Amino acid sequence: MKLRDNRAWYLLLPALAIMGFVGLVPLISVLNFSFHDIFSIDAIHWVGVAWYAEILTGPAFWASLARSLLFSALALGVQVPLGIAVALLLLRTGRGGVLVLPLFALPLVVPWNMIPIMWLSLINPDTGLMGQALAATGIVFDYKFTALHTWILLVAMDTWHWLGLVVILSFAALSAIPQPYYQAAAIDGAGRWAVFRQIELPRIAGALSIVLLLRFVDSLMIYTEAFAINAGGPDGATTFLSLDLGEDIKGFSYGIAAARSMLAFLIVITVVWVFTTLTAARSKTPGPAE
Amino acid sequence: MMRPHHVRPAVWPWLLLALLVALILLPLVQTIVLAFTATLDHQGVAAGSVGLTNFRNILATPALMASVGNSLIYVLLNVAFCLIAGLPAAYAFARYRFVGDRHLLLLMLAFRVTPPVVLSLPIFILFAQVGLVNSPVGIALVHCLFNLPIAIWILESFIAAVPREYDETAFIDGHSRSSYFFRYLIPAIAPGIGVTAFFCFIFSWVEVVFARILTVTAGKPITMAINALFSFRTDIGLVMAMTVLSLLPGVLMIWLVRNHIARGFTIRV
Structure with missing residues (x-):
């Protein structure tokens, strides 16, 4: 049992001071900017909710939101099942799996602006390993002008980048399952799918929920990598929420950029709230394997 | 590690694993190949020849060498x-219930997942007012936005996982809170501190949005030094050699925590 003691707040003071300075204060000033028209620091006019009205009544915001949601759905749909499958495969290969696991962490340590550069080199039809292979088989991979190809490239690149996180956290949770669970399942004559569904999935649900949250929000707000590949093109086909925001900041349209930022923050905090509500509900109802 | 229901060693998991590892390594192999290839004509070296030309060019460029140091300084500070x-905060969350604890965790999580581009503008204005632009302290502080919540969560x-009785035994033995903290608790959670340092290091090292806006004229990190190499006639071999260099600290970190990266990393949500 935890002790009930409000003096615990003192222990939080250093963390709160930092988070207040780099999080809360900037957030409040974004909120303030979002109600103003900003020409320069000296010429600021109150415009009320005009920016929000402009964004929310135009078709562009909703189209970008739909593209961001589709990208998140694709990223999660590929990375989560694949990551769990790889973790199970690593466990199956025993000691070899433990040795190979760190390799899956390699893409996580690549600076984000280098990831698109590496992938563009890879698919370069003249000099890239994959580009030359594709050219040899006669496949024309045109990520610049074919929207489907841009999407394939973005999802493949994002999967390469983040699969390791899903694999590591799933592997950690899976290897913590005590052997008697498997022995009991073997005595009951449970099949492979039943073992996964009844034992493994409930035991890794906690780890998976945090992976789902991080991957969902991070892919929804993808910026650096997506911009470097095709700057939202071809013809706006990969223009996501954060790319609209980046364009406004680059164009010095700070008022509307602030309003977009607040909308992005509202989306993010709603997702986090839904997530914590769901996990709180889950921890109250004991799972089948508890 | 061996599962009881798995009796006969099969070959296909190994083949599948080899294929997956090949796919993970492919972009890295491409990068390394280009890093050791001269992609432009240099003095006495023709384009296309294999060798250390690109790495020699890095050593001969002070701005590139300095950028590695700049990155390391703010990442280690972070x-x-x-x-x-993070340590006292994690201790508070792990041991006590207090007014507003759940809301505070929610707020921490919200800041972790807030995209940097959302807060980049006000942070630049705020940091310009207090003189934290072009300073490694500024980047180290702003990277706490996403790393501090992660640190608190892992350390918590x-x-x-350390039993409460452990705290109480130490206090009965007459240790003060601070001596307990440094002499008992920190050694007991050393692997956790390693894993935390690993994730903070990595996420600070790879971040580019804040690192770009907060280094206007000086203190450019390695990521921005690489961006600056792009021009009408880009030496892609040099870019890739710098990328290889930018991977080394991360690879070293993975090597250091390889035994704890999964084991002992029991996640409780």
């Missing part, structure tokens, strides 16, 4: 900030 502020799960 790890220090996250551990110093490690501290919670």
